[in-house]
Amino acid sequence: MSEEIEQFLIYLATERGLSTNYQLIVQRSLETFAAWAATHGHTLRSIEAGHITDFLSHRKRSGLQASTVRLDAVALRIFFRFLASRQGWRQNPAESLSLPQPERHLPETLNPQEVRRLIESVGPGDPQGIRDRAILELLYSSGLRVSELCNARLENLDLESGFLRVIGKGNKTRMVPVGAPAMTAIQQYLTSGRPLDVKPRTGSEIFLSVRGKKLTPQRIWQLIRQYGKRVGIEVPVYPHLMRHSFATHLLGGGADLRIIQELLGHADISTTQIYTHVEKSGLKAVLKKFHPRG
Numbered sequence: 001m002s003e004e005i006e007q008f009l010i011y012l013a014t015e016r017g018l019s020t021n022y023q024l025i026v027q028r029s030l031e032t033f034a035a036w037a038a039t040h041g042h043t044l045r046s047i048e049a050g051h052i053t054d055f056l057s058h059r060k061r062s063g064l065q066a067s068t069v070r071l072d073a074v075a076l077r078i079f080f081r082f083l084a085s086r087q088g089w090r091q092n093p094a095e096s097l098s099l100p101q102p103e104r105h106l107p108e109t110l111n112p113q114e115v116r117r118l119i120e121s122v123g124p125g126d127p128q129g130i131r132d133r134a135i136l137e138l139l140y141s142s143g144l145r146v147s148e149l150c151n152a153r154l155e156n157l158d159l160e161s162g163f164l165r166v167i168g169k170g171n172k173t174r175m176v177p178v179g180a181p182a183m184t185a186i187q188q189y190l191t192s193g194r195p196l197d198v199k200p201r202t203g204s205e206i207f208l209s210v211r212g213k214k215l216t217p218q219r220i221w222q223l224i225r226q227y228g229k230r231v232g233i234e235v236p237v238y239p240h241l242m243r244h245s246f247a248t249h250l251l252g253g254g255a256d257l258r259i260i261q262e263l264l265g266h267a268d269i270s271t272t273q274i275y276t277h278v279e280k281s282g283l284k285a286v287l288k289k290f291h292p293r294g
Helices: 002-014 019-039 049-061 065-085 113-122 129-142 146-151 180-197 219-228 239-252 257-264 274-290
Strands: 162-169 172-179
Touching: 002 065, 019 049, 049 065, 049 180, 049 274, 065 219, 113 129, 113 239, 129 146, 129 180, 129 219, 129 239, 146 219, 146 239, 172 257, 219 239, 239 257, 239 274, 257 274
Parallel strands: none
Antiparallel strands: 162 172
């Protein structure tokens, strides 16, 4: 199948304009399938739907995650669709192929007491404490992705109305409300902390390093993990954990799922629905703890 695979990869690159990384993923999947087919005596034209299913089952039994097997299935489906179209096949063996369901992992969260302990442990007594307190307050108040926080700019912050305009995935812009404690912490940082770090070439990003440059996601990861360890939180604390906690606590407080979707900037409500499973798992824990037959 090497010649057909090469033609297909050229098609992905020139006609579909897909990334080199994606092409490599597809190539790996197709070459693995070709090797499996060869060991079982199958030629390209003799492949049937059952053969593809057998291959995917073999991949799953070998210990691969469902997400990897799903990538194989997608690659095979579009590959055989391409061949059927270009070579005039009457039947596409992968046409009715069903894709393995992606695994859904429940997000870790902090409880409200842990969040409060974490945030209140950071203050003016720490080096860069005013800045870091504002960062933690904003992450939890608005559920920002760490990249959104790093790129947040002064001109997009409205201190009077309490809103911040952020640019999320896919360059989509959304307005997020900022809670009162976060606004107070940001105002204090803009007044007493940020001016000390401004240098001649400093941009308009809200949060700056001591060198006057915008903070990187890696640096914020380091800071938050450091503060989590300091207050004795058992699970590793990271920026997205604050986002998960923001969404879970909103849902637990009665917020509508569609509102949470809008606040998080999710394109699909199914992405937000994972937090309903977190809430259900919390209910089961309560039942087990307090009910005599739980």
